[in-house]
Amino acid sequence: MNEVQMRLSGPDAIADSSISMIVSLISQEQLGNQLENAEIHARGLQQIVRLRGGISSLEGNFPLALQVCKSDIMLSLQLGKSTIFFRDNMPDLATQQELIFDPFMIPGSVASGYYHVGSTLQKIFSDVMRFCAMMNAEIRTTSLDFLGFEEILISICYRLLKFRSLNELKNNPDIHSMFHLGLTVFTMSTFLQFDRHKIISHRFLSTCLQEVSRFQSYGNQDHLNFWFLMVGGIWVANDEDGDWAICTIRETTHRQGITTWNQARSILCMFPWIHGLHDQPGYDLWTRAQANQEKIEFTVPGR
Template sequence: MTFGFVENTIIDRNTIKLIRSQAAKGRNVGKKHPSRGRRATIKADIAKSDYKTEHLDSRNHHMVLPTIELQFEDSLSVFPLPVESTPESRTPVQKAFEFLISVPHKPGLGNAIDFSVAGSIWIQFWFVDEAYFHCFIATSIAAKNLSTTNPEDSTEGLSHLSDSLRLVNQRLSEGEALSDMTLASVVSMLQYERMCGQYYQALIHFRGLQQMVELRGGISQLMKEKPELAQKISRADLEFAIYLGSSTRFSVDDVPGVATLNWLRERLGTSQISSLLTSQSFVQLNPRMKEVWTDIMSLTWFLNENVDDSIKMDGYTYHDTLILILISYRLVDIRPLNADPANSLENIIHVRLLMIMANFLLSLMHRLPDLPLLRQQIGALVQEEFTDDAENK
């Protein structure tokens, strides 16, 4: 930056413009600023989006976020953050935002599932809540280090995590334990801990979160008020149950969504599964296992055969209702993994069906979660089948 001298005995309009121009160059050099008309358009887009956000889709509970052209060097420049941004923090913040808006899902599902609106409430929390913001920055940094053979210094991530814990504890002591943002921050901590394999530490936080949900009126009430928040909590509940081999802490009967499942069943019909319904293995199962197996067939048939873009299933319904609640929850409810199987046939089918559904439960890192107990049971079944085949030869 060059320096210039002005005559201060007579300051006219041109001199004032020169002074302001020179003063602004120090912090704004290299930046591109939209015109006044463009800034007005941006504000109008945000205001329009805020109006849409207040009017939720009554069936799918979607919240619409603004679509804004990138005006500055990064996509966050037009939005205020819950913390003061510095030049040093710009890169990790930008990477965390890109990590936040990436929706984990299996490749090839784009023909049947629309993921474009998934996760909107979590993006909004990121822009307004400091505790959630800090925790997701830490999660983003940890995810990057876990996915590379040359991890970077984790000091910054741990600092963000410490800030998040401090803010949450402050809210708990000040009587804000039941707010949406406090629950969202704890959910984010659970995501961080599960991603890092710290399941037993996360379980302590989850028990506290469960008490908070009960004080909010239970998971059913939370589902009505904040469905996206309730479904993330249910996802954590399911992962703990599969990881530990225990029952879920929330009941599948408390969670709505039967209408979507009925829609899938009607689309499938009986012609596609006629051979399954008459098979000897299927006939020997108990009614609950038959029902879940049929529903999994309905889902997989829809995902494999659907090529009509006009009947895409939205991401909320796909992940949070079908995969998480109405199918996987019921599988765990039929028999937790640490329970003794009623018979060998049901055990084989139960583990295989749970293995199919676990393949859809991708983590934030777009990977399958580490579920050692399920992995052990799959290995035991493979070994048992291998032994049986060897003995029959």
């Protein structure tokens, strides 16, 4: 650590290599669940980036900029607090990736305005649906590399966390919280598909899911409830205390009269859902939720 402190107090304090070193330190503290130490390092990183001229000053080293943002988002989710930085390149990314069509022209999709969640969440929902449509397309008109994929998700995460932190939504379980948290968990489950084991603990996010799941709205919001529980259930599927999701999904499907996976999947596809990433874990979760009910015949698309 002395070597690190000497480096950060010297002429290379604001160099890319120093920023990368601090990001690594934050990651190490996150892995060890030493969140207070991670937050201290993050505040130091904030000062260095400020001296550099802000997060936009890192554009010359695009991968490093994304590393800083990803570290910031992960820590925000772990602590339940607001992010330190903000980055939203979605308008440019949408044009580059030709995400310019109306997402509600997707067969069976829902309009977020139907749930009266406000213009901010409506716009985020719209962009997420565009992203899903691109990922689900059998033939893509543009190519999306890994860095572009990450930048789309980072832009979405930052907008969600700017709208409301996890601490705020945990203490206010309502339709906005359900919509907001569902989008957050969907985005994170997509973000971490390249690290399925989730070696960094996100227990606070899982706790928020359980708290908000207790808010149950009925009538024309039943489908939203079901999607929220399924994306949340995928997130906590391997948690030791994740059985609450199985029980709640079972109760919800019984109440809504959903008896087959095809029915379930048709509802899920009305909302953000990427077939290649979510169909299999969704099907696995569905079968677990139905395990203690009467035997039901399931059919999985493509099987």
